[in-house]
Amino acid sequence: MSDATINPADAAPVGSDAPAEHMAIPAGYDDGQDHIGLEHHTSTGLSNTKLAMWLFLGSECLLFGGLISTYMLYRNRRADTLGPDQLWDIPFTSATSFILLMSSLTMVLGVQAAKRRDDRNTRLWLTVTALLGGLFLAGQIYEFTVFYREGLGFTTNLFASSFYTLVGFHGAHVSVGIIMLMATVGMLLRNRVHGNKAETVEMIGLYWHFVDIVWIVIFTLVYLIPA
Amino acid sequence: MAIIERPTDTPALAPSGGAPAVTPTRSYGYLRRPVQTTGWRSWAFTVDHKKIGIMYGVAAMLFFVVGGVEALFIRLQLAGPEGTVLSADAYNQMFTMHATTMVFLFVIPMAAAFANYMIPLQIGARDVAFPRLNALSLWTFVFGGIFLNTSWFLGGAADGGWFMYAPNSAVPFSPSNGVDYWTLGLLITGIASLVGAVNLIVTVLNMRAPGMTMMRVPIFTWMALVTQFLLLFAMPVITVALVLLLFQRNYDATFFEVAEGADPLLWQHLFWIFGHPEVYIIVLPAFGIVSEVLPVFSKKPLFGYPFVVFSGAAIGFVGWGVWAHHMFASGLGPISVAVFSVATMAIAVPTGVKIINWTLTMWGGKLRFTTAMLFATGLIVMFTIGGLSGVTHSVAPSDTQQTDTYYIVAHFHYVIFGGAVLGLFAGIYYWWPKVFGKLLNESWGKANFWTMIIGMNLTFGPMHIVGLQGQPRRMYVWTENRAGDGFFNIGFWNLVATIGSFILAVGVLFFFINVWVSRKNPPAPADPWDARSLEWMAENPPKEYNFERTPTVHALDEMFHRKYEDVGEGDAHDYVKVATAEEIQAVETANRDDHVHLPSPSYWPIVLSFSLPVIAYGIIYSTLLVIVGLAIATVAMFGWALEPPTADDSEFESPEGGDGGEPSKELVASV
Amino acid sequence: MNNRTSMSVPKGASTVRSVSRRLRIAAAVGLGALVAGCAQDAPQNTFDPAGPNAQRIQNLQVPVFIIAGIVGVITLSVIAFVVWRYRDRGQAIPEQTHGKPALEIGLTILPALILIGVAIPTVSTVFALAETDDTECVINVTGQQWWWEVDYPVQDGCGGISAPIVTSGQMVLPVDTPVLVRGTSRDVIHSWWIPRLNGKRDMVPGRVQTNRMQADEPGIYAGQCTEFCGLSHANMRMEVIALEADDFEVWKANQLSDYESPTNELALAGESTFIAQCSRCHQVNGLTDGDGDPIVSRPDLNVYSGAAPNLSYLMTRTTFAGAMFDLLTPECRADVWEAPPDEFGERYLEGVTPECLNRVQLREWLRNSPAEKPMYTDPNELAATNGLPRGMPYLALSEGQIDELVAYLLERK
Ligand code: HEA
Ligand code: HEA
Ligand code: CUA
Ligand SMILES: [Cu+2]
Numbered sequence A: 001m002s003d004a005t006i007n008p009a010d011a012a013p014v015g016s017d018a019p020a021e022h023m024a025i026p027a028g029y030d031d032g033q034d035h036i037g038l039e040h041h042t043s044t045g046l047s048n049t050k051l052a053m054w055l056f057l058g059s060e061c062l063l064f065g066g067l068i069s070t071y072m073l074y075r076n077r078r079a080d081t082l083g084p085d086q087l088w089d090i091p092f093t094s095a096t097s098f099i100l101l102m103s104s105l106t107m108v109l110g111v112q113a114a115k116r117r118d119d120r121n122t123r124l125w126l127t128v129t130a131l132l133g134g135l136f137l138a139g140q141i142y143e144f145t146v147f148y149r150e151g152l153g154f155t156t157n158l159f160a161s162s163f164y165t166l167v168g169f170h171g172a173h174v175s176v177g178i179i180m181l182m183a184t185v186g187m188l189l190r191n192r193v194h195g196n197k198a199e200t201v202e203m204i205g206l207y208w209h210f211v212d213i214v215w216i217v218i219f220t221l222v223y224l225i226p227a
Numbered sequence B: 001m002a003i004i005e006r007p008t009d010t011p012a013l014a015p016s017g018g019a020p021a022v023t024p025t026r027s028y029g030y031l032r033r034p035v036q037t038t039g040w041r042s043w044a045f046t047v048d049h050k051k052i053g054i055m056y057g058v059a060a061m062l063f064f065v066v067g068g069v070e071a072l073f074i075r076l077q078l079a080g081p082e083g084t085v086l087s088a089d090a091y092n093q094m095f096t097m098h099a100t101t102m103v104f105l106f107v108i109p110m111a112a113a114f115a116n117y118m119i120p121l122q123i124g125a126r127d128v129a130f131p132r133l134n135a136l137s138l139w140t141f142v143f144g145g146i147f148l149n150t151s152w153f154l155g156g157a158a159d160g161g162w163f164m165y166a167p168n169s170a171v172p173f174s175p176s177n178g179v180d181y182w183t184l185g186l187l188i189t190g191i192a193s194l195v196g197a198v199n200l201i202v203t204v205l206n207m208r209a210p211g212m213t214m215m216r217v218p219i220f221t222w223m224a225l226v227t228q229f230l231l232l233f234a235m236p237v238i239t240v241a242l243v244l245l246l247f248q249r250n251y252d253a254t255f256f257e258v259a260e261g262a263d264p265l266l267w268q269h270l271f272w273i274f275g276h277p278e279v280y281i282i283v284l285p286a287f288g289i290v291s292e293v294l295p296v297f298s299k300k301p302l303f304g305y306p307f308v309v310f311s312g313a314a315i316g317f318v319g320w321g322v323w324a325h326h327m328f329a330s331g332l333g334p335i336s337v338a339v340f341s342v343a344t345m346a347i348a349v350p351t352g353v354k355i356i357n358w359t360l361t362m363w364g365g366k367l368r369f370t371t372a373m374l375f376a377t378g379l380i381v382m383f384t385i386g387g388l389s390g391v392t393h394s395v396a397p398s399d400t401q402q403t404d405t406y407y408i409v410a411h412f413h414y415v416i417f418g419g420a421v422l423g424l425f426a427g428i429y430y431w432w433p434k435v436f437g438k439l440l441n442e443s444w445g446k447a448n449f450w451t452m453i454i455g456m457n458l459t460f461g462p463m464h465i466v467g468l469q470g471q472p473r474r475m476y477v478w479t480e481n482r483a484g485d486g487f488f489n490i491g492f493w494n495l496v497a498t499i500g501s502f503i504l505a506v507g508v509l510f511f512f513i514n515v516w517v518s519r520k521n522p523p524a525p526a527d528p529w530d531a532r533s534l535e536w537m538a539e540n541p542p543k544e545y546n547f548e549r550t551p552t553v554h555a556l557d558e559m560f561h562r563k564y565e566d567v568g569e570g571d572a573h574d575y576v577k578v579a580t581a582e583e584i585q586a587v588e589t590a591n592r593d594d595h596v597h598l599p600s601p602s603y604w605p606i607v608l609s610f611s612l613p614v615i616a617y618g619i620i621y622s623t624l625l626v627i628v629g630l631a632i633a634t635v636a637m638f639g640w641a642l643e644p645p646t647a648d649d650s651e652f653e654s655p656e657g658g659d660g661g662e663p664s665k666e667l668v669a670s671v
Numbered sequence C: 001m002n003n004r005t006s007m008s009v010p011k012g013a014s015t016v017r018s019v020s021r022r023l024r025i026a027a028a029v030g031l032g033a034l035v036a037g038c039a040q041d042a043p044q045n046t047f048d049p050a051g052p053n054a055q056r057i058q059n060l061q062v063p064v065f066i067i068a069g070i071v072g073v074i075t076l077s078v079i080a081f082v083v084w085r086y087r088d089r090g091q092a093i094p095e096q097t098h099g100k101p102a103l104e105i106g107l108t109i110l111p112a113l114i115l116i117g118v119a120i121p122t123v124s125t126v127f128a129l130a131e132t133d134d135t136e137c138v139i140n141v142t143g144q145q146w147w148w149e150v151d152y153p154v155q156d157g158c159g160g161i162s163a164p165i166v167t168s169g170q171m172v173l174p175v176d177t178p179v180l181v182r183g184t185s186r187d188v189i190h191s192w193w194i195p196r197l198n199g200k201r202d203m204v205p206g207r208v209q210t211n212r213m214q215a216d217e218p219g220i221y222a223g224q225c226t227e228f229c230g231l232s233h234a235n236m237r238m239e240v241i242a243l244e245a246d247d248f249e250v251w252k253a254n255q256l257s258d259y260e261s262p263t264n265e266l267a268l269a270g271e272s273t274f275i276a277q278c279s280r281c282h283q284v285n286g287l288t289d290g291d292g293d294p295i296v297s298r299p300d301l302n303v304y305s306g307a308a309p310n311l312s313y314l315m316t317r318t319t320f321a322g323a324m325f326d327l328l329t330p331e332c333r334a335d336v337w338e339a340p341p342d343e344f345g346e347r348y349l350e351g352v353t354p355e356c357l358n359r360v361q362l363r364e365w366l367r368n369s370p371a372e373k374p375m376y377t378d379p380n381e382l383a384a385t386n387g388l389p390r391g392m393p394y395l396a397l398s399e400g401q402i403d404e405l406v407a408y409l410l411e412r413k
Helices: A048-074 A090-115 A119-150 A158-189 A197-224 B039-044 B049-078 B088-123 B131-153 B178-206 B219-251 B265-298 B305-321 B323-327 B334-362 B371-394 B396-402 B406-436 B442-468 B490-520 B558-563 B581-590 B604-621 B623-642 B665-670 C003-007 C011-035 C052-085 C101-130 C245-255 C265-277 C330-337 C341-349 C359-372 C399-410
Strands: B003-005 B564-566 B575-577 B595-597 C137-144 C147-152 C165-168 C170-174 C179-185 C190-192 C201-203 C209-213 C219-224 C237-243
Touching: A048 A158, A048 A197, A048 B178, A048 B219, A048 B265, A090 A119, A090 A197, A119 A158, A119 A197, A158 A197, A158 B219, A158 B623, B039 B049, B049 B088, B049 B131, B049 B406, B049 B490, B088 B131, B088 B178, B088 B219, B088 B265, B088 B406, B131 B178, B131 B604, B178 B219, B178 B604, B219 B265, B219 B305, B219 B604, B265 B305, B265 B323, B265 B334, B265 B371, B265 B406, B305 B334, B305 C101, B323 B334, B334 B371, B334 B396, B334 C052, B334 C101, B371 B396, B371 B406, B371 B442, B371 C052, B396 C052, B396 C101, B406 B442, B406 B490, B442 B490, B558 B564, B558 B581, B604 B623, C052 C101, C137 C170, C137 C190, C137 C201, C147 C170, C165 C170, C165 C245, C170 C245, C179 C190, C179 C201, C201 C209, C219 C341, C237 C245, C237 C341, C245 C341, C265 C399, C330 C341, C359 C399
Parallel strands: C137 C179, C170 C237
Antiparallel strands: B003 B595, B564 B575, C137 C147, C147 C165, C179 C209, C190 C201, C219 C237
């Protein structure tokens, strides 16, 4: 081979009229997975992406496990500065928690719409989910500012640091979820989702539900169980 | 390259000559896809698991030399009393970075190199499940490692020891940026490990060739799978610890600040919950390698394959319940100490199973002592010594005499060097022809092995003595006053260890010499070792698509069973060779798959990886850089999301055919 | 093995003891070979117990090492046999056997049984060594970068201590008395380890940890900080000094004796230099200023970790600066360290005489301590610690001042 390197800039765009016959994609390949080979099927029957998401979430459990343990260890270490009992506004947080829970429901609706190949409703429900998530996040930011104004900075005491770290990490996860949701909506709109849309949506759904469940644990341990 | 098209009955694709290649015609995301097949671009943007594996290996070996040279400095300093080669500060950085480099930048990536290269081949797949993520892991590790090591030139490296106990890692006690580099560097390489773990687990679970049930999966792949699970669950734990430390050092949090009521033991728990599984992460891949090598050179199947598999899994489980054996002296209270002590003893049982099964594999075999086999046998012997000193640590009251002395240093170098490193070298010699198509020189190989064995025993053997004579570890000097005299004299044995370490270095150098002298070796035969597992059904080196057709698996040791038949009657066995590897490969070629879709190279993994050290430098020096890094990351992620993993057919100009009528496999490999 | 050892094993240990006696025979056999032909072990030898706590560990570890050794020898012999016996001599391809489950299960259970055998005495020893309520004397240690402070709270134990005693680097205790060391740290984690008396125990800031100490015979027992604690971790040593009960009384009385004003010109000048230069960090009990008011040092304002060694009776110790240096010349040092047990107390209580003082080293220390012991004292690099050094800073003393200070310190005993 003389020179197999091709400078992309030199390559004349030919358009999409390339000979189609020997480009035939084997049936079933169009599943949007990153996996290789002719087989559509996988050894476990679970799709690669889904399995990967499950594994990732398994790993995330330990991440939150570590953060929650840190919080539980330090929740009462605050000398005579502010602590949970002076700060929590349970009704408010319950309301935002409820919003987040509801977003799981809308996520389910989104996934179902995607399974029906109903793009319009998929977009709708994903947007609603993202909005609910955003509402939850807004609540959290509001809550943080209230705490901050009352005098609980990130470094005020150990309780504060571990609280903000834990809840902040969860918030970051919600934000990532919202970005994924909105990006998917955008890509659905412009029809740029590769492969199986239903599965893409389902995957985001898995992630979203996980983040919700983690919140339930956090809400119970951090807010409801008295320090 | 994206599409490998071999319609056997289709005529030449294009009449003209020239480079056979496909050309992207539409850009995805922001840029056209890379298409180079030679030169650095073909490596930088590749998603081929084999190229990635090779790059993993090369980078890891470079870091091995870095870590090794650091070790030599350590040994020089300790050769005599009141050493003056290094200052106290430099010494502390030296052993911290030695350990960090060896563990995180040599052994784990080297194991990842083997896993990347071999797993798809061993399970009959064409690549890993997520090739782009694979490239991401590689580059994240490479950039993370470089980032970590730049600290040497930017104000000093980390100096708190590789387990970086709090509160000694806090700013007042370690005011240079070293610990920040360490924290961020490990966060970055942690991402590499995590992504790699997800990828490889999915690959093993999902992409096995037809017929390859879990109990037919080659043992190396099994052990690598357990390793990846350990990584998957261990990495987030150290991530938490590192994040807390990062927040403490850079954002004034007080997670480990005693004055604020913090508990320094939190760090120890978090670190060792990661750290103990970590030591099995270090050794299990090597166990997998020797479990491949020993049967091949004994001409027998692995004795008790299910036992070896289950003991590996058992190690993976029990490994989570023993972390506090690193904390026997830290005042946990007698109940915890007793529990962890007993649990630690329990883990010796599944490890013992492996030693016993390897020995029984060789028992009654037909042993050929090639270099690979020598390394594998060396592992059994050396690891046993290290394992048994491990058992003496597990006896908690004795450990209070041993912990933080050189006796521990002796233990873990025997299990790490004598276990993991010898195993990795066995793998290098065994699979070299597979990867590079040439054999390594056996004479140099044997010289390599024996110098390394002699060197390691001279280096680490005496550490048992000086440790039990009470020499603590992590001391930049030792003093004549506490050295004693006579046979167990600390001074003498320290000198021996230093001399040994240089012999060891010569041994390592022999390896590099071997690589050099072997570069012009003739092509290796298809099956140089009379091997047993599936990867030997592919060519040496394998084509980009690995297998001519997806193999169907009928047995554990598939390759052996294709080559040999037992023609003995009843209990008498008589194995005759019914096919050579060349013949088997020829059959595969004749029946090759027509359509093979491979993922396309991509810019985005390396770009995304690159953003991480930028962000990290930013955290240390300037928020502006953080923003730049985040911007790069965002661009890369959107580019990634908008780019299909395998380029669409319509994106490509037709491959311009090279040599006319005959469908060219070369074409396939080169585009 | 000497008799006192077994006699001083605490009562609660009788169960262990019957086992341990048999084990000790094995120990003697096993170690005999090793110990023979060795002149003198390092002072921190972990296989040379000198008190019941270390002895208890010895009784456990010797058999464990022997078992490990036997298992190792058997395993390696089998491997050697296999390697030799089954090497390729052109034999036919062996049977492709995939294993023999019965054999494998057997060979799994065997190590498990051995380990159960090890586990039982391990657990009982763990609990015995964690005992804290049978001790008769409490001594506190506080780790700090890079030296140990030792103090004796007021108590009835230790033959009665009427006022707190504070010293550094060397812990003096009466022989045959079970002592409870209670320890903590002022900065990072350190580890208290006197190998011949007991295993180590980390001293963690914010926690109080305990460690049993008991010596059978008078003598010096060397130790070393074993948790990495920063720059001079290697130089953070300590010693336990065991004295007969009456010698201990003498030592105690001396530690509580009144301040003695300097007796000669030079030392008198040293006193004022000391007050000017040193007393902001170093306490000398009984030192007064011009008005007769006691001078109280404020190391908490001058050293990051908040303390500096109390120098009131410096010359009763034999080492200084985290036991890194000898206060005694090499000959005098050997005299004390190698004294037979019955003469040891007398030698030690002599303290540092003018003839024996290691002037060179003490002067070097005063001249430029950071050059002698790596510490964190460069004034330009102390931003992280609010300008406070970790360790003793360079004080730019003149040679004359050093002469005075040495003369003054020589009388602190
Ligand atoms: C490759 C890595 C590796 C491996 C495999 C092991 C294996 C083991 N390790 Fe090791 N260990 C380390 C790496 C490793 N270790 C490192 C890096 C440290 C120090 C970290 C630091 O402080 O920096 C450490 C420290 C360490 C400690 C803490 C010491 C201290 O700091 O005080 C302990 C304590 O229990 C311990 C125990 C063990 C045990 C029981 C095993 C067992 O798994 C060994 C089992 C193997 C055998 C026992 C041999 C073969 C078995 C037979 C032949 C069967 C018959 C056997 C019997 C009947 C006993 N290790
Ligand atoms: C994977 C793990 C690994 C590996 C492979 C090694 C390998 C070696 N280690 Fe390592 N070591 C650790 C992990 C490892 N170590 C850990 C975890 C610690 C604890 C640190 C801590 O306390 O925090 C430690 C600590 C440690 C200490 C104790 C330091 C102290 O406590 O003060 C010592 C001392 O001798 C030492 C020595 C060595 C030596 C001589 C080698 C040798 O095997 C190195 C051999 C390799 C070479 C010598 C490379 C030479 C190559 C060349 C010279 C090639 C020539 C050049 C070209 C071709 C360009 N190590
Ligand atoms: Cu104090 Cu090490
Ligand atoms: Cu461990």
